[in-house]
Amino acid sequence: MIKLSDAASDLASDRRTLDRATCEGLDAADPLASFRDRFDLPDGVVYLDGNSLGALPRATRAHVDRVIAEEWGVGLIRSWNDAGWFAKPQAVGDRIAPLIGAARGEVVLGDSTSASLFQVVAAAARLRPERRVIVAERSSFPTDLYVIESVQEAVGGAEPLDRRLVHDDGPTLDDVLDDDVAVVVLTHVDYRTGRMHDLAEVTARVHAAGAIMVWDLCHSVGAVPVDLGSAGADFAVGCTYKYLNGGPGSPSFMWAASRHHDGARPALTGWHGHARPFDFEVGYEPVPGIGRFRVGTPQLLSLSALEASLDIWDDVDMALVREKSLRLTELFVSLVDRRLAHWDVEVVTPRRSSLRGSQVALRHEDGYAVMQALIERGVIGDFRAPDLMRFGFTPLYVSHADVWDAVDVLHDVLSSEVWRDPRFAHRGAVT
Amino acid sequence: MIKLSDAASDLASDRRTLDRATCEGLDAADPLASFRDRFDLPDGVVYLDGNSLGALPRATRAHVDRVIAEEWGVGLIRSWNDAGWFAKPQAVGDRIAPLIGAARGEVVLGDSTSASLFQVVAAAARLRPERRVIVAERSSFPTDLYVIESVQEAVGGAEPLDRRLVHDDGPTLDDVLDDDVAVVVLTHVDYRTGRMHDLAEVTARVHAAGAIMVWDLCHSVGAVPVDLGSAGADFAVGCTYKYLNGGPGSPSFMWAASRHHDGARPALTGWHGHARPFDFEVGYEPVPGIGRFRVGTPQLLSLSALEASLDIWDDVDMALVREKSLRLTELFVSLVDRRLAHWDVEVVTPRRSSLRGSQVALRHEDGYAVMQALIERGVIGDFRAPDLMRFGFTPLYVSHADVWDAVDVLHDVLSSEVWRDPRFAHRGAVT
Numbered sequence: 001m002i003k004l005s006d007a008a009s010d011l012a013s014d015r016r017t018l019d020r021a022t023c024e025g026l027d028a029a030d031p032l033a034s035f036r037d038r039f040d041l042p043d044g045v046v047y048l049d050g051n052s053l054g055a056l057p058r059a060t061r062a063h064v065d066r067v068i069a070e071e072w073g074v075g076l077i078r079s080w081n082d083a084g085w086f087a088k089p090q091a092v093g094d095r096i097a098p099l100i101g102a103a104r105g106e107v108v109l110g111d112s113t114s115a116s117l118f119q120v121v122a123a124a125a126r127l128r129p130e131r132r133v134i135v136a137e138r139s140s141f142p143t144d145l146y147v148i149e150s151v152q153e154a155v156g157g158a159e160p161l162d163r164r165l166v167h168d169d170g171p172t173l174d175d176v177l178d179d180d181v182a183v184v185v186l187t188h189v190d191y192r193t194g195r196m197h198d199l200a201e202v203t204a205r206v207h208a209a210g211a212i213m214v215w216d217l218c219h220s221v222g223a224v225p226v227d228l229g230s231a232g233a234d235f236a237v238g239c240t241y242k243y244l245n246g247g248p249g250s251p252s253f254m255w256a257a258s259r260h261h262d263g264a265r266p267a268l269t270g271w272h273g274h275a276r277p278f279d280f281e282v283g284y285e286p287v288p289g290i291g292r293f294r295v296g297t298p299q300l301l302s303l304s305a306l307e308a309s310l311d312i313w314d315d316v317d318m319a320l321v322r323e324k325s326l327r328l329t330e331l332f333v334s335l336v337d338r339r340l341a342h343w344d345v346e347v348v349t350p351r352r353s354s355l356r357g358s359q360v361a362l363r364h365e366d367g368y369a370v371m372q373a374l375i376e377r378g379v380i381g382d383f384r385a386p387d388l389m390r391f392g393f394t395p396l397y398v399s400h401a402d403v404w405d406a407v408d409v410l411h412d413v414l415s416s417e418v419w420r421d422p423r424f425a426h427r428g429a430v431t
Numbered sequence: 432m433i434k435l436s437d438a439a440s441d442l443a444s445d446r447r448t449l450d451r452a453t454c455e456g457l458d459a460a461d462p463l464a465s466f467r468d469r470f471d472l473p474d475g476v477v478y479l480d481g482n483s484l485g486a487l488p489r490a491t492r493a494h495v496d497r498v499i500a501e502e503w504g505v506g507l508i509r510s511w512n513d514a515g516w517f518a519k520p521q522a523v524g525d526r527i528a529p530l531i532g533a534a535r536g537e538v539v540l541g542d543s544t545s546a547s548l549f550q551v552v553a554a555a556a557r558l559r560p561e562r563r564v565i566v567a568e569r570s571s572f573p574t575d576l577y578v579i580e581s582v583q584e585a586v587g588g589a590e591p592l593d594r595r596l597v598h599d600d601g602p603t604l605d606d607v608l609d610d611d612v613a614v615v616v617l618t619h620v621d622y623r624t625g626r627m628h629d630l631a632e633v634t635a636r637v638h639a640a641g642a643i644m645v646w647d648l649c650h651s652v653g654a655v656p657v658d659l660g661s662a663g664a665d666f667a668v669g670c671t672y673k674y675l676n677g678g679p680g681s682p683s684f685m686w687a688a689s690r691h692h693d694g695a696r697p698a699l700t701g702w703h704g705h706a707r708p709f710d711f712e713v714g715y716e717p718v719p720g721i722g723r724f725r726v727g728t729p730q731l732l733s734l735s736a737l738e739a740s741l742d743i744w745d746d747v748d749m750a751l752v753r754e755k756s757l758r759l760t761e762l763f764v765s766l767v768d769r770r771l772a773h774w775d776v777e778v779v780t781p782r783r784s785s786l787r788g789s790q791v792a793l794r795h796e797d798g799y800a801v802m803q804a805l806i807e808r809g810v811i812g813d814f815r816a817p818d819l820m821r822f823g824f825t826p827l828y829v830s831h832a833d834v835w836d837a838v839d840v841l842h843d844v845l846s847s848e849v850w851r852d853p854r855f856a857h858r859g860a861v862t
Binding site (some may be wrong): 053068241272284 | 471473476479480483484486487491492495496499500502503504505507508509510511541543544545546549556566569572573574576577578580582584585586588589596672678680681682683698699700701703705706709711712713714726727728729730731732733734736806811813814815816818
């Protein structure tokens with residue numbers, strides 16, 4: 001039996017033989033190995049795209065079917081009370097809270113992540129009405145920037161708010177932080193490179209400048225430990241269809257530190273956020289607490305699929321997830337170093353584990369075609385323009401042997417040059 | 432066999448005997464009767480709340496299960512292309528278009544109705560930047576008013592836009608329409624009384640004043656014929672979980688006349704509305720067409736349930752729906768007049784058919800308790816504060832015999848005074 005605690009450093013320092021048997025040994029000692037049985041994964045597939053769409057939990061089909069047949073079909077309108085539908089966005093939020101270091105009553109499910117970010121960034125900016133700047137990262141997932149454009153206009157008053165973009169190539173956060181910055185919006189784990197911010201350290205710097213800190217947790221919730229509470233952050237949004245396995249387009253969540261609940265004015269004021277929604281009053285009055293971030297009727301079937309996947313998360317130790325995640329990404333990088341040195345493949349993701357989420361990006365000039373050839377062979381990652389192949393490592397269902405097999409197939413694709421086949425050429429496909 | 436065309440006027444003019452056998456005769460001659468078999472309704476229930484949450488179509492469970500098992504479980508991330516997920520909000524919109532007099536490419540599915548209304552009203556107001564007023568109805572479903580409050584602030588610039596509320600008790604639309612009105616937001620069929628506007632006539636009046644017309648179709652789509660195109664209206668939103676039977680919280684739709692597509696600036700700019708979403712550009716550029724009203728990733732499972740119910744609508748003749756709807760509401764009102772005259776029950780819904788949607792509201796001082804007693808006996812309607820009992824008549828699955836039975840049970844509840852039992856007292860329940 002291989003000692004797990006040594007494995008990662010062994011891999012990194014290149015001291016040991018590394019073959020499929022080594023990987024199988026790591027799997028045999030993996031305390032999370034049994035979680036794989038709680039997912040339905042197709043045969044013959046190594047799924048390394050859980051950072052984009054998580055795999056299907058085995059319990060989801062029956063749970064959603066029961067909600068449809070019993071809660072909707074039989075309960076009908078009565079289920080808004082009897083099945084707790086109205087309370088569900090907050091009840092589900094309370095189940096996500098432990099994964100992000102939030103307290104009960106601080107998390108609520110919303111519409112799409114983009115809509116929720118609009119909701120939260122607008123509320124954040126309104127807490128600093130005397131300041132005129134929103135800071136964001138140029139490398140953000142673009143919808144964050146697009147949403148910020150809308151917030152700049154919606155909250156700005158006579159003139160739109162200004163925006164300052166930071167980037168690894170400069171300007172840095174310290175360059176742009178001054179007393180005109182109202183809000184800083186950063187993504188904890190970068191969607192392309194997997195680079196991770198130090199959440200507490202950055203929050204402290206932003207607070208020192210008097211600004212409000214908004215975290216985008218799309219690529220970190222369920223992938224790495226997150227502790228918003230200890231960091232003293234202000235707001236966050238996150239995605240539930242990646243590492244949380246809630247299903248395609250499952251609803252986003254919003255978090256607000258409880259100190260902001262009663263002063264916050266979200267941008268969208270719908271009846272589900274009203275203090276007395278069933279009194280049908282003419283004027284809007286926000287409910288106390290996180291509920292004021294709600295807008296309209298939640299999409300219950302998508303929400304119910306997420307509930308089924310959270311049953312898994314109730315049993316998960318995030319420390320073990322992080323440990324395995326680092327072992328998987330470390331293993332992948334080591335294998336890429338050892339086996340793909342001959343080809344022009346660059347590891348873009350930070351090699352230092354404290355700076356890395358649960359994914360690895362490889363740069364290759366023809367990354368699109370290489371990825372299509374990989375997918376045809378059952379190794380599913382994805383591609384991000386212009387030249388990045390992304391591989392997500394989801395500790396609950398990806399094994400060490402999967403990592404071996406993925407690099408093995410990648411080796412074959414590169415050495416055979418099969419990716420040069422015209423059928424893999426970029427045709428503007430959407431994902 | 433009873434001649435259907437005569438039945439409604441016979442009922443109204445009170446010329447004929449009216450008993451359960453008469454109703455069964457109407458059912459035997461009903462050209463829509465077979466549609467009831469396409470729904471799963473619980474035994475022993477008369478469901479008159481399809482105006483709040485539509486019943487479960489028989490095909491939905493299998494369809495959603497297939498989407499979960501095959502498209503998500505097996506297709507995984509590939510389904511964004513292979514199963515058409517990315518295109519789905521517009522593909523499903525094209526299937527709703529015929530129900531509202533819209534052209535292909537003019538309808539798109541969104542988040543909640545509240546979020547979609549924000550999106551559309553903001554875009555409408557921005558088309559009249561020199562005007563400062565949004566007009567709405569005080570009797571709107573309140574979320575419309577709450578959302579308009581947000582639009583007033585988001586679009587107003589230095590000062591929020593003004594709002595003028597019209598009401599049956601005054602001021603009227605003509606009182607408030609002047610050249611400072613940018614947008615008029617009206618609900619086609621009132622959520623409480625079922626009163627219906629003349630969509631074309633009102634649109635023409637609003638246009639004559641130079642304003643933009645936004646229709647809320649939540650209580651009309653699938654209930655009454657709607658022809659936005661002929662009316663020359665500008666924007667609309669609607670709900671799919673009422674008469675369209677898309678399931679709890681199924682996504683709202685947005686409609687914009689094609690002449691507005693390329694000039695419209697919706698409030699929420701997310702990546703699914705971008706011209707090139709998978710180029711991951713830093714700046715937002717809206718896609719030409721209705722797609723620019725999209726925001727983020729659609730909640731696919733909720734959307735897939737809606738797809739299953741639209742298979743039914745592909746086979747429905749809206750003229751027959753309207754004919755049966757009027758027959759059902761007429762029958763209900765006639766029975767209330769004949770059998771409940773002894774109790775203090777007032778028909779609030781217009782008796783003139785051209786002014787009525789597909790629901791009837793009865794006013795009763797203790798409407799809440801009466802409705803709870805009805806529900807306990809299997810007649811499901813709902814209650815709207817302070818004193819309205821609502822009964823929705825969904826022509827695809829409500830029969831004439833159902834209407835008889837509902838009034839019969841209502842008669843029993845009123846005559847026995849069982850509703851005075853303390854267990855039916857108002858406890859602030861949510862629906």
